[in-house]
Amino acid sequence: MSGFVGTVVEAWDELRIHKLRVLLALIGVAVAVTAITGVTAIVQMLNQATHETAERQTGRSVTLDISAYPRGASAPSTAQYTAEYDRLVERYGIEHASRQMWTELPFRFPTGSRPVQMQVVDPSYGTIMRLVPEQGRWFTDADTGRYAPAVVVNEAFLDSLGATDLSGHPTVLLGGETPVRTEVIGVYPNMWPEAPPEAYLLFDHYERWATPSTAWGPVAPTLKAWVPPDLAEEMQPLLTRDLRASLPGTDVNVMLPQEGWGAIDGAMRWAALGIGAIALLLGGLGLVNIALVTVRHRIREIGIRRSFGATSGRIFFGVLMESVVATVVAGLVGIVVAVAIIKNLPIERVLGTGVQDMPPFPVSAALVGMACATGVGALAGLIPATVAVRVKVIDAIRY
Amino acid sequence: MSLLELTDVTRSVRLPDDRVLEILRGITLSVDAGEHVSVVGRSGTGKSTLLNILGLLDAPTAGEYVLEGTSVARLSGRARARRRGDDFGFVFQQFNLLPGRTALENVAAPLLYARGRQFWRRTRLAAEMLERVGLGDRLEEKPEKLSGGEQQRVAIARALVRRPRVILADEPTGALDVDTGGEIMELLDEIASESGAALIAITHDLAVAARAQRHYRLADGVLVPIRLNAPGRVTEWVGDVPTDRPDDATAVLA
Numbered sequence: 001m002s003g004f005v006g007t008v009v010e011a012w013d014e015l016r017i018h019k020l021r022v023l024l025a026l027i028g029v030a031v032a033v034t035a036i037t038g039v040t041a042i043v044q045m046l047n048q049a050t051h052e053t054a055e056r057q058t059g060r061s062v063t064l065d066i067s068a069y070p071r072g073a074s075a076p077s078t079a080q081y082t083a084e085y086d087r088l089v090e091r092y093g094i095e096h097a098s099r100q101m102w103t104e105l106p107f108r109f110p111t112g113s114r115p116v117q118m119q120v121v122d123p124s125y126g127t128i129m130r131l132v133p134e135q136g137r138w139f140t141d142a143d144t145g146r147y148a149p150a151v152v153v154n155e156a157f158l159d160s161l162g163a164t165d166l167s168g169h170p171t172v173l174l175g176g177e178t179p180v181r182t183e184v185i186g187v188y189p190n191m192w193p194e195a196p197p198e199a200y201l202l203f204d205h206y207e208r209w210a211t212p213s214t215a216w217g218p219v220a221p222t223l224k225a226w227v228p229p230d231l232a233e234e235m236q237p238l239l240t241r242d243l244r245a246s247l248p249g250t251d252v253n254v255m256l257p258q259e260g261w262g263a264i265d266g267a268m269r270w271a272a273l274g275i276g277a278i279a280l281l282l283g284g285l286g287l288v289n290i291a292l293v294t295v296r297h298r299i300r301e302i303g304i305r306r307s308f309g310a311t312s313g314r315i316f317f318g319v320l321m322e323s324v325v326a327t328v329v330a331g332l333v334g335i336v337v338a339v340a341i342i343k344n345l346p347i348e349r350v351l352g353t354g355v356q357d358m359p360p361f362p363v364s365a366a367l368v369g370m371a372c373a374t375g376v377g378a379l380a381g382l383i384p385a386t387v388a389v390r391v392k393v394i395d396a397i398r399y
Numbered sequence: 400m401s402l403l404e405l406t407d408v409t410r411s412v413r414l415p416d417d418r419v420l421e422i423l424r425g426i427t428l429s430v431d432a433g434e435h436v437s438v439v440g441r442s443g444t445g446k447s448t449l450l451n452i453l454g455l456l457d458a459p460t461a462g463e464y465v466l467e468g469t470s471v472a473r474l475s476g477r478a479r480a481r482r483r484g485d486d487f488g489f490v491f492q493q494f495n496l497l498p499g500r501t502a503l504e505n506v507a508a509p510l511l512y513a514r515g516r517q518f519w520r521r522t523r524l525a526a527e528m529l530e531r532v533g534l535g536d537r538l539e540e541k542p543e544k545l546s547g548g549e550q551q552r553v554a555i556a557r558a559l560v561r562r563p564r565v566i567l568a569d570e571p572t573g574a575l576d577v578d579t580g581g582e583i584m585e586l587l588d589e590i591a592s593e594s595g596a597a598l599i600a601i602t603h604d605l606a607v608a609a610r611a612q613r614h615y616r617l618a619d620g621v622l623v624p625i626r627l628n629a630p631g632r633v634t635e636w637v638g639d640v641p642t643d644r645p646d647d648a649t650a651v652l653a
């Protein structure tokens with residue numbers, strides 16, 4: 001026990017006394033660990049950002065797009081669609097599902113009435129499509145019960161109302177046979193610079209207040225169903241068969257989104273590992289170099305320690321431990337620096353998009369970085385430790 | 400039983416041109432616990448080699464070294480290192496203090512290789528020993544800030560902190576002026592006597608050598624007992640006189 005503690009104390013003393021040397025030797029290792037941990041974290045964030053961007057288009061992984069488009073002139077009623085979709089959701093235990101339909105409805109802006117392209121959805125649509133308004137909020141289940149409708153609009157819509165934010169609780173008249181005043185509860189950014197006014201309306205409000213537009217063809221809502229990724233493929237044919245049987249005369253389609261993330265993930269991970277490995281290799285080489293020079297300067301000291309009764313094993317282990325203790329400290333510094341960088345990273349500016357569900361700090365990458373640093377420390381310590389043991393005590397004392 | 404006993408010990412090395420150089424020849428020496436012995440001789444006569452063999456830093460080429468009844472040749476490298484740490488304290492001419500460490504850390508350094516109480520109480524033991532050599536107020540001073548005499552005091556404290564059975568002093572006053580050298584030897588004698596440790600001092604200074612109870616002269620690898628009077632003059636040879644000795648022994652040592 002005292003032998004091991006003594007070796008660690010000795011190693012720590014050595015590092016304490018030769019701070020500058022240690023600092024120089026360890027910068028490389030610390031940078032390597034920062035690189036491994038930091039790059040892994042950034043890659044994970046980039047991945048997450050990419051996934052989230054994709055999920056805003058196709059829904060969360062995996063969102064099935066279920067549609068039943070009428071083949072002939074007679075289409076099932078909205079109530080029929082709703083009933084069948086509700087049945088599917090219940091039968092297959094789907095936790096998040098939303099009806100969705102594109103349509104066009106007239107709104108009365110201060111400059112006059114004009115049709116607006118709408119998406120008619122359920123509150124779950126926001127969760128499935130990762131919709132987080134820039135101002136205000138998305139629909140909640142409580143909104144379905146409100147009598148007057150509410151809309152979530154894009155910036156262009158808000159601009160058309162002559163408002164810049166929601167502080168004045170802007171409202172707009174939804175035209176049609178029975179015009180109704182609609183409250184704007186949320187605003188999301190325009191998809192592109194010159195985007196026209198667009199809005200989301202709850203399905204229940206649509207059914208209550210809107211006159212279906214014939215310009216968009218028969219009213220045939222689709223269903224977005226967020227299902228567990230490992231069950232998606234299995235569910236696809238089952239849902240298709242089920243819906244085909246219950247809605248005859250329609251073209252039932254259950255679509256799986258295209259998945260291509262695996263390859264991107266793998267490539268990014270390999271890139272991160274490659275960068276980390278090169279940084280670690282360079283750091284390790286620097287460490288070996290400085291450690292070797294140092295051992296040559298410490299030959300006399302090693303001789304003196306031998307005269308104190310230090311065995312060759314103890315000298316070997318001591319020099320090795322110096323390297324290991326030093327790299328562990330460097331590794332910790334590297335991780336702290338990586339954490340500091342990650343926490344203060346202007347993610348939107350770096351990645352070009354925000355990250356809604358920030359991935360947790362990659363503890364595994366930090367541990368891998370630490371383990372690699374310690375391994376490099378041990379390897380880098382082997383050469384000087386061997387040199388130290390080969391020193392002839394008598395020559396060393398006189399050195 | 401003697402504390403340590405060399406019998407017919409030889410140490411030779413092979414030179415690059417394949418010749419064999421005999422550094423020590425037929426050394427026979429016996430030292431008891433608490434005894435003070437001095438070995439005088441010119442530079443290059445093998446004094447340090449003898450001390451290194453005694454301190455288990457080097458091994459004889461031939462002959463036997465028995466330490467407290469155990470033949471050193473039978474000890475493993477690890478056991479030798481352990482006995483070196485447990486039984487011997489070294490005092491070097493150039494002090495050999497560890498650079499960058501304080502006096503306290505230097506004295507505590509050998510205790511890092513000790514076990515049990517000595518290991519865990521190393522700082523306290525080191526402070527007590529520095530107090531004993533009169534440096535209680537310089538504990539945190541680094542060697543660079545100490546005078547030669549003070550550095551050698553630290554070295555003595557370091558040599559004695561593990562309570563060794565034998566103190567091996569290699570030219571302990573070699574780097575000091577006469578007065579400081581005298582003070583250091585006085586301290587060394589005193590502390591060695593207090594702790595009951597044997598003191599083997601190697602020196603070319605006859606005055607320093609004369610402080611010991613028994614005196615030897617090492618010339619051309621051969622150890623010969625001599626008697627020194629107080630001012631440090633050889634008064635007589637004891638035992639076999641080497642055949643190649645000059646007629647005037649004092650001339651050799653001057």
